[in-house]
Amino acid sequence: MFNCYRASQVYLWMKFLTALAGSTIFTTYSVYYVAKLGFNPLQLMLIGTVLELTVLVFEGITGVVADTYSRRLSVILGMFILGGGFTLEGSAVWLAGGTSQLSAYVLVLGAQLLFGLGWTFISGADTAWIVDEVGEEEAGSLFMRSRRLSLAASLLGIGISVGLSTLMPNLPYLAGGAIYFAAGFYLLRCMRETKFQSRNREPQDSHLRAMRNTWLEGAAVVRSSPLLITMVFVTLLESAASEGYDRLWQVHLINGIGFPDLPLSMAAWFGLIGAAETLLGLLAVHFAERRIDMGGERKLSAVLLLLTAVRIACIALLALSPSFGFAVSAVLITGMAASVAEPVYASWLNRNLESRSRATVLSMVSQSDALGQTAGGPVVGWVGSRFSIRASLLAASILLLPLLGVFGRGSRKR
Incomplete structure (x- = not known):
């Protein structure tokens, strides 16, 4: 069933399984958190903060492990940590028993630490592995195919999540953890690392010194490239904007716009919107896969320029929308x-x-993303508290404006 010989096929299966697990877990996560465990808004915010801080602290360390020793080892280790984290989170309602909500909350926070740690082992390492295995030219089209497959897996996961959640709210977490474990075992059997060369460590060098040298070399690459420095900075802004948009668009629909007078629950509306967004994303990726040349940096910059302009315009339109x-x-x-x-x-x-x-x-770029979400997201949220949700959404669109300059300059480069 599984192809254990071609790296591209292994990568696609890995992306399918992780997208399926993520969709299964997060489609109905609020039902488990709020309806079953009874967490309040402050507790929910702290859960997200613990996750982002974990990513921020460990992202650079785990990236160095991948570059120093093995990308394959890093990815597989991350899969098993994620499986353990989500299994713990799904079991919190049973492990805490009827003692107190605080016990369940402490278990969930511990699971979030595992979630963040496991994610950092995979983040960057999976991409670095596949780019080395297939080459930069083929990687572009492979990324597009994996995105299409991930969206299809997300649709499947939505159905699984809703079905399991109606039986018991914690079952999606347990199912997602099981999928991550399955992905880890599959990669143990099928993932090969043929192009990566581990660092030759001098006999007098400790493991920490070897990792430090790897980190310093990566930092030097970023420092010597104005483009990468710019992208690290812009990622801060992009992640802050995305965090604000992701947290607030549903609230804006509920409190600022309102739903049509139809016999549909609020949850059903959001389920329909999520399914429609995924289906349209599938169509868009399929179209882009046929039309976009993924081999040229100038063309990629032009596409990113267009897509960023579309996102800015649509987030602003959402903020100013007069109707549902x-x-x-x-x-x-x-x-x-x-x-x-x-x-x-x-x-x-x-x-x-x-x-x-x-x-x-x-991993350094991912760290800047976590920093932007941790530091910039609350700023966008403060704008909403001080003025309005519409103002927050407008602020999120404004934060994306610097990306136009970066991608515009890249599209003009010869």
Whole structure:
């Protein structure tokens, strides 16, 4: 059933399984957190903060491990840690028993630490591994195919999550943890690392010194490239904008726009919007896969310029929408643009990285993303508390404006 010989097929299966696990867990996570465990808004915010801080602290360390020793080892270790974390989180309601809500909350926070740690072992290492195995030219089209497959897996996961959640709210977490374990065992059997060369460590060097040298080399790559320095900074802004948009668009629909007078629950509306966004994302990625040349940096920059402009316009449209139809249209188009932008950006970024420090640099970029979400997201939220949700969404769109300059300059480069 599984192809254990071609790296591209292994990568696609890995992306399918992780997308399936993520969709199964997070489609109905609020039902478990709020309806079953009874967490309040402050507790929910602290859960997200613990996750992002974990990513921020460990991202650079785990990226160095991948570049120093093995990308394969790093990815497989991350899969098993994620499986353990989500299994613990799904079991919190049973492990805490009827003692207190605080016990369950402490278990969930511990699971979030494992979630963040496992994610950092995979982040950067999976991309660095596949780019080395298939080459930068083929990686672009592979990223697009994996995005399409991930969206299909997400649709499947939505159905699984809703079905399991109706039986018991914690079952999606247990099922997602089991999928991560299955992915780990599959990669143990099928994942091969043929192009990566581990660092030759001098006899007098300790493991910590070898990792330090790897980190310093990755930092030097970023420091010596104005483009990468710019992208680390811009990632801060992009992640802050995304965090604000992701947290607030549903609230804006509920409190600022309102739903049509139809016999549908609020949960059903959001389920329909999520399914429609995924389907449209599939169509957009399929179209982009046929039309976009993933081999040229200038063309990739031009595509990212267009997609960023679309996202800015649609987030602003959502903020200023006078009706439900306009607002939902803005949400759907924003989702389509983001679905296409993810593989295009991954291909664009990897064309500017060296193989030996690729995972470390990708982890540094991911660190800036976590920092932007941790520090910038609350700023966008404060704008909403001080003024309005519409003002927060407008602030999120404004934070994306610097990306136009970066991608515009890249599209003009010869």
